[in-house]
Amino acid sequence: MTQEEIKKAIIGQILEIAPDIEEHDIVADKNLQRSLEIDSFDFLKILTALNAILGVEVPEKDYAKVDTLEHMTQYFVKNLPQ
């Protein structure tokens, strides 16, 4: 899976969980939860859905590394099973 495909998958899940958000609302370097008003429950839902698609489980201690769209994409690129 390419970096671009991973980014698409993340955006897809955000739009799925929060259907009122438009794709252009998601700014690459802004805190996802704060800028899009995603609470901890919806954030966990997004990570759970991405785990099912990408096979990468984000432990709670790594939440700081997946705070923006950019960081989350990089995190999955780095941790994707070979």
Add this chain to the structure above:
Amino acid sequence: MSNFVMPSLGADMESAVLMEWLVKEGDHVTKGQVVAEVETSKGVIEIEVFEEGIIEKILIKEETECTVGTPLAYIRTADEKPPQETTEEPQRIKASPAARRKAKEMGVDIASLAATGEINLANVEKLAVQTPKLATSDGMRQAIAKAMSRSNAQIPHYYLSTSINMTPALAWLENFNANRTITQRILPAALLIRAVVKALKEVPQLNGFWEDNEHRISESIHPGIAIALRKGGLITPALMNAHEMGLDETMHALGDLITRTRSTKLRNSEMTQQTITITNLGDLGVESVLGVIYPPQVALVGLGRIMDAPWAQEDTLCVRKVMQATLAGDHRATDGRTGGLFLEKLNHILQNPQELL
């Protein structure tokens, strides 16, 4: 024979639209079965029957607006004979679903259109242009306004607050979650609800109602959980039978409740049987909340955002995860002493999180 009537889905509701029947005449229904969906200012609610029997006659057609208490169907218990025919025609307003939606959106009363004949989208839009739109035309805002005005007028509130060191509970939870898969992860919100429920078992006076000038304590604990909707607005559906749940069950039920609230798939029992309210401001909110009690409940627990704060422990000053827990109590039902005892129990429970399993 009994009438199955349009239930009141909250003290502020006057009418709702019966959207869809999920049963037909002649069907056997059991207690707690969802038989219809109604649309209220709080979204689509699934309504249940509270007795076993057979749907003898359906009185109201789909997409009909009815006031609370309007008979919707006759239910016959198994040992009853079929009844005599009835000629009573309930009053209803015919309108297409699109017109109804538009009318609601634009704050147009469809009853005022009924006299002019057909109600369609074009008619509604025409009337909307003539009617100035008020800032409060949104149904949910109006419903909240009514309930809160009633609360403030009737309930003599008292407020208490305490700071709780959440570091032990959060550290315990982090460690607990580290050994589990992502689908089994527990959120702090579930831990907090479980802790409140446990504290309520020890101080049950806060869990119940003030009705007919009497304080009635409820044995079951159905906390109303304040859930923000993504498009604005707030609903506090009940987490039914929370007193019977461990931590995993609480998390599972909370997830299910949030998902159904946000996709507007709640049941009438969840809209009407709350015994107390919990407002958890979570990770995005402010430090503390002094809430307004939903009548006929007698208390509201407010949990503020957990944040890093200076904390004195023995003779050292350190930084801890701190949460402001508040209690709004109905002074007719309880005194500050009871409320204080509750906050003290809640604090004690959260210092021993392993007991929350």
